[in-house]
Amino acid sequence: MDPILNIKNLSKSYGQLEILQEINVAIDRGDFLVLVGPSGCGKSTLLNCIAGLEPISAGSISIDGRDMTHVSPKDRDIAMVFQSYALYPTMTVAKNITFGMKVRGVDTATQARKLDEVARQLQIEPLLNRRPGQLSGGQRQRVAMGRALVRDPKLFLFDEPLSNLDAKLRVSMRSEIKKLHQSLGATMVYVTHDQIEAMTLATKIVVMKGGIVQQIGTPAEIYNHPANLFVADFMGSPAMNLIPARTRRKGQETLIEIARAEGDPMLLAGPDGSDLPQDIILGLRPEDIAEAGFRSGDRVQAAQCRIDLVEPAGADTYVVSQLGGRQVTARLHAETKAQPGAMLELAFDLAKVSYFAPDTGERLN
Structure with a gap:
């Protein structure tokens, strides 16, 4: 046609x-x-x-x-x-x-x-x-x-x-x-x-x-x-989180290293058989970061994050944390016990990650 x-x-x-x-x-x-x-x-x-x-x-x-x-x-x-x-x-x-x-x-x-x-x-x-x-x-x-x-x-x-x-x-x-x-x-x-x-x-x-x-x-x-x-x-409201990160090889594995405001960097599992450059920007939508225990799957990985801000929004509550020197928003359920200044274990759905080149801005995966 x-x-x-x-x-x-x-x-x-x-x-x-x-x-x-x-x-x-x-x-x-x-x-x-x-x-x-x-x-x-x-x-x-x-x-x-x-x-x-x-x-x-x-x-x-x-x-x-x-x-x-x-x-x-x-x-x-x-x-x-x-x-x-x-x-x-x-x-x-x-x-x-x-x-x-x-x-x-x-x-x-x-x-x-x-x-x-x-x-x-x-x-x-x-x-x-x-x-x-x-x-x-x-x-x-x-x-x-x-x-x-x-x-x-x-x-x-x-x-x-x-x-x-x-x-x-x-x-x-x-x-x-x-x-x-x-x-x-x-x-x-x-x-x-x-x-x-x-x-x-x-x-x-x-x-x-x-x-x-x-x-x-x-x-x-x-x-x-x-x-x-x-x-x-x-596209998206709130916008996709765009987090500066580095790749690190560990044998056959690729790890994604993200700086935290305090303590050791966060290490997330990278994609299999990846040829990502050393410096990348990791993109993850707020709804793909949940409170640990509320998201399951093969590629879900949890990490402790310090919560800077809690924003109730009716059916959802948005929490903001610092990762890779950027403010990162997670979309949690309304009844979350998250408190500003406290640590909270967040679950990252790595199956939903987009990777971008910092210099050209183009998608890598």
Whole structure:
């Protein structure tokens, strides 16, 4: 099956300033692609290139097998939902939703049927006669989505659509968008700087930094096997622990040596048959460090650590310790007896470890 969206060797420059470099991304029909990265990484520019709102400097963009590089936005069969909602303030909700169809010459019976469908889907039937100024932020967002949905396009493009909403509303709107995607089977491209949003919505994630794609993969691949230190640090909340360490050979074994704030270094078993360099950075998610006795497995190893900070967080308690000169966070159960200043035996799940090169930041395993 040909990809519904195929971006090849795309670059975008403003004069000498290179905004996007050699972007290659392809998605299948029904995928939910999320472009994620810090502010200024080029994700919104890439979305605008897909929409045709920005011309590209090199490469190509195909939608459903058709080269769109020089096709105008209105002829690309896409629908876009903006951060600002971009609703007409003088029109009712119903007119905002049907306006695009009216401009394209769709007959009034079809307009009414599609309006009825999306209003029911988005639960905005009581709002149809109101104007945007009489709506809350979440309601405006639904109307903007309704306007896109009546198009039934090949691609839906979302540019940070939830960033103007408060935290609680963001979570509920995120669920709405996910349900919509599942019920419609539509293909969506979604820009956000919020990595939790990316993890919960996407079937495929593109992590960007400085106009360069750092990694493309499923949420599980990106979370469990980050390609480099940037992805490891950016994806996940709290972030992955990144601990400077050294390797030491002991016969056929490799040991990982990590400095502790006081006492002897911690020694952990390294991977079998490893050819890791002497200096490494060991990456381990907070949930892969538990209180001893609460985690079992062939590769689980326990060690005494001094606890510097205890942070209760409802269902979990986070504890912070110093390892390798860095603050390391462990995610423990809510009833832990951990106390600041006391020693606690922590269990490290070495099956989940990522190793990185300190100089290049690239993944080593």
